[in-house]
Amino acid sequence: MTLREAQPGGAPSTALHTDRYELTMLDAALRDGTAHRRCVFELFGRRLPGGRRFGVVAGTGRLMSLLRDFRFGDDELRFLRDERVVDAETLRFLEGYRFSGTVTGYREGELYFPGSPVLTVEGTFAEAVILETLALSVLNHDSAVATAAARMSIAAGDRPLAEMGSRRAGEQSAVAAARAAYIAGFSATSNLEAGRTWGIPTMGTAAHAWTLLHETEEDAFRAQIATLGTGTTLLIDTYDIAAGVETAVRVGGTSLGGVRIDSGDLPTVAAAVRAQLDSLGATSTRITVTSDLDEHAIAALAASPVDAYGVGTQLVTGSGTPTAGMVYKLVARQDSAGAWVGVAKSSEDKGSRGGRKAAFRTLESGTATSELIAVSDGFEPVDSPAAHPGARALHVRLAERGDIDPAAEGHAGVEAARAHHRLVRGELPVHALGLSRSEPAIPTVYVEAAG
Numbered sequence: 001m002t003l004r005e006a007q008p009g010g011a012p013s014t015a016l017h018t019d020r021y022e023l024t025m026l027d028a029a030l031r032d033g034t035a036h037r038r039c040v041f042e043l044f045g046r047r048l049p050g051g052r053r054f055g056v057v058a059g060t061g062r063l064m065s066l067l068r069d070f071r072f073g074d075d076e077l078r079f080l081r082d083e084r085v086v087d088a089e090t091l092r093f094l095e096g097y098r099f100s101g102t103v104t105g106y107r108e109g110e111l112y113f114p115g116s117p118v119l120t121v122e123g124t125f126a127e128a129v130i131l132e133t134l135a136l137s138v139l140n141h142d143s144a145v146a147t148a149a150a151r152m153s154i155a156a157g158d159r160p161l162a163e164m165g166s167r168r169a170g171e172q173s174a175v176a177a178a179r180a181a182y183i184a185g186f187s188a189t190s191n192l193e194a195g196r197t198w199g200i201p202t203m204g205t206a207a208h209a210w211t212l213l214h215e216t217e218e219d220a221f222r223a224q225i226a227t228l229g230t231g232t233t234l235l236i237d238t239y240d241i242a243a244g245v246e247t248a249v250r251v252g253g254t255s256l257g258g259v260r261i262d263s264g265d266l267p268t269v270a271a272a273v274r275a276q277l278d279s280l281g282a283t284s285t286r287i288t289v290t291s292d293l294d295e296h297a298i299a300a301l302a303a304s305p306v307d308a309y310g311v312g313t314q315l316v317t318g319s320g321t322p323t324a325g326m327v328y329k330l331v332a333r334q335d336s337a338g339a340w341v342g343v344a345k346s347s348e349d350k351g352s353r354g355g356r357k358a359a360f361r362t363l364e365s366g367t368a369t370s371e372l373i374a375v376s377d378g379f380e381p382v383d384s385p386a387a388h389p390g391a392r393a394l395h396v397r398l399a400e401r402g403d404i405d406p407a408a409e410g411h412a413g414v415e416a417a418r419a420h421h422r423l424v425r426g427e428l429p430v431h432a433l434g435l436s437r438s439e440p441a442i443p444t445v446y447v448e449a450a451g
Contacts, residue, residue, distance in 0.1 A: 011068075012069065013075070014066045014067075015076050017133060017134045017137065018130055020085060022129055022130040022133060023080070023085055023090070024086070026090060026093075026130055027085075029125055030089055031089075034125060035093075035125055035126040036126060037124065037125050037334045038125075038334045038340075038379075039123065039125045039128055039129075039334070040122050040331050040356050041122075041128050041129070041132070042117050042120050042328070042331045042352075042357065043105075043118050043119035043135055043326055043328045044326060044327065044329075045116070045324055045326045046325070046327065046351075048114060048440055049323070049324065050318075050319075051436075052151070052440075053440060054112070054150075054428065054440065055111065055116075055147045056109065056110075056112070056149075056184050057106045057107070057109065057118055057143055058108060058109070058142035058145065058146035058180040058417070059141065059142030059176070059180065060106070060139070060417070061410070061413035062138055062142065062176065063119075064398055064405075064409055065404075065410075066138065067103075067131070067134070072094040072097055076094075077091055077094060080094070097127070099123065100127065101128060101399070102122045102123070102399060102400055102401065103404075104395045104396065105118055105119035105395060106359070106394050106396075107396050107408075108413070108420070109146075109416075109417035109418060109420040109421030110394060110420065111361075111425070111427075111428070113440045113441075113442060114440055114444050115353070115373060115444040115446070116359060116394075116444070117357045117373065117395075118143075119135060119139065119328075120395070121135070125330075129330075131328075132328040136327070139326055140323045140326050141177075141324075142176055142177075142179070144321055144324045145180040145184075146184040146421075147318070148294075148295070148315055148319035149161075149180060149181040149183075149184035149185055149186055149315060150425065151435060152185070152186075152293075152295045152309075152319070153186065155295045155435065156309055159306065159308055160187040161308070161310075162186065162190065162203050162288075162308065162310045163182070163186045163189040163191070163194075163312075164189070164310045164311065164312045165177060165178075165312035165313055165315050165316035166190060166191045166316075168316050173316070174191055175194045175197060177315065177316040178191045178198070179194060182414065182418060183414060183418045188200065198410075199414060199415070200414070205228060205232050205234075206224055206234075206235055207235070208235060208238045210224065211238040211239075218247050218250075218251060221234050221248055225252055230253060230255055231257035232252075232256075232258075233258035233259060233260050233286070234252065234256065234258070234260070235260045235262065236260065237262055237263045241264065241273065242272070242276060245273055246276070249280045249281075249282045253282075254280065254281040254282045254283075254284075255284065257286065258286035258288055259273065259277070259287055259288070261273060261290070261291070262290045266291060266297070267303075270301070270304045270305055271305060273287055274287060274305035287306050287308075289308075290311075290312070292312070292313055293314060294314035294319045296435060299435060329344075329352045330343055331344065331353070331355060331357075332355055332356050334379075339378070340379035340380070342355035342356075342375075342376070342377050342378050355375040355376045355377050357376070358382045358449065359374075359393075359395055360374070360383075360391035360393055361391060361392045361394055362390065362391045362445075363391065363392060366427060367427060368442050370445045371442055371443070371445065372391055372447065373444065374446075374449045374450065375446055375447070375448060376449040382449055383449050383450050429441055429442070
């Protein structure tokens with residue numbers, strides 16, 4: 001049986017996207033009888049890295065799909081046996097592994113703050129602990145990209161942003177990054193796999209190699225227009241920019257769709273290109289700028305005659321913050337008598353808060369004022385929305401008794417996350433829109449569960 005044959009419908013297994021110590025803990029827990037204790041694990045960030053004022057949850061829909069394929073087929077079991085990772089009893093357990101617990105969490109596209117219980121996984125220790133690595137690898141990457149994308153979207157205002165960072169990331173990370181960026185405000189991607197998999201609009205015309213291929217810049221422009229029409233965007237900075245603008249308008253006419261600038265002092269160059277285009281009668285020709293932009297560079301172009309931005313390296317690397325820094329911790333478990341107890345790590349600067357949690361966003365006149373987290377000592381009770389009138393409940397059910405809610409998956413899930421992000425970003429207080437390093441935009445407040 002091959003890796004692809006190991007899963008229904010030919011989907012590859014995701015089970016070995018797991019750190020070895022998850023399985024060695026499982027191995028030991030099966031030996032000492034604690035493997036089947038009911039537990040609650042929580043995924044959260046202790047702080048917002050990079051002095052960000054808010055974070056954006058992304059990757060939830062991807063994670064749920066990957067959880068569906070978290071199965072140990074013959075290839076996975078053979079590897080674990082050959083490498084002597086676990087014993088025969090554990091291999092038998094893994095052969096029949098199916099997550100049968102419950103997952104609740106923030107909707108994809110939601111904002112989060114320090115301590116926000118972004119994801120809660122309830123199940124036996126055995127079935128929940130081995131999901132740690134997969135959950136963190138997905139949410140840490142995607143949320144970092146989405147947070148950077150949201151900041152870039154804020155800086156861009158009404159001007160559209162295109163994601164074009166595939167060549168600056170791993171091939172699978174590139175697709176995930178395009179998805180996260182689209183959720184957080186970008187309008188298109190250059191990555192065709194992201195378009196096919198997630199339904200994101202794709203864009204792209206030509207690189208400098210196209211111009212260099214031809215005898216002259218004019219030959220390159222004429223060939224591109226012959227193929228793509230006058231609505232295309234011509235890259236004008238392979239040689240001299242002013243000459244490139246003149247050639248572009250002469251070849252494409254005053255109805256030329258756009259020009260792209262990928263180098264130089266962009267505010268100065270954009271102003272000069274706009275003036276030259278207008279003087280040639282191409283007043284409707286749009287200007288797109290690229291060239292290693294981040295949110296600060298985009299903000300610096302706010303007063304420039306720029307119509308659109310293409311962002312690559314800084315976006316797919318989180319604009320200096322390549323991971324969201326989230327952790328996955330056990331916060332409640334049953335003891336040997338079956339009673340629930342809250343548990344927490346107390347290490348300096350790496351502590352956690354025990355107990356199952358419910359999360360709410362308090363609002364005043366539609367503006368967020370705090371992240372309110374109700375904490376139960378153990379497993380229950382947990383507050384319902386009725387306990388916090390005027391606040392918005394943040395948790396939704398993502399999986400129930402192992403059955404995954406498909407609403408977060410696929411094209412529809414991406415569009416729902418994008419719409420939700422647009423809605424909740426409107427709740428941010430004005431100072432949250434700043435790009436400088438600062439404290440979180442709203443405080444995280446813990447209260448004892450009222451139930």
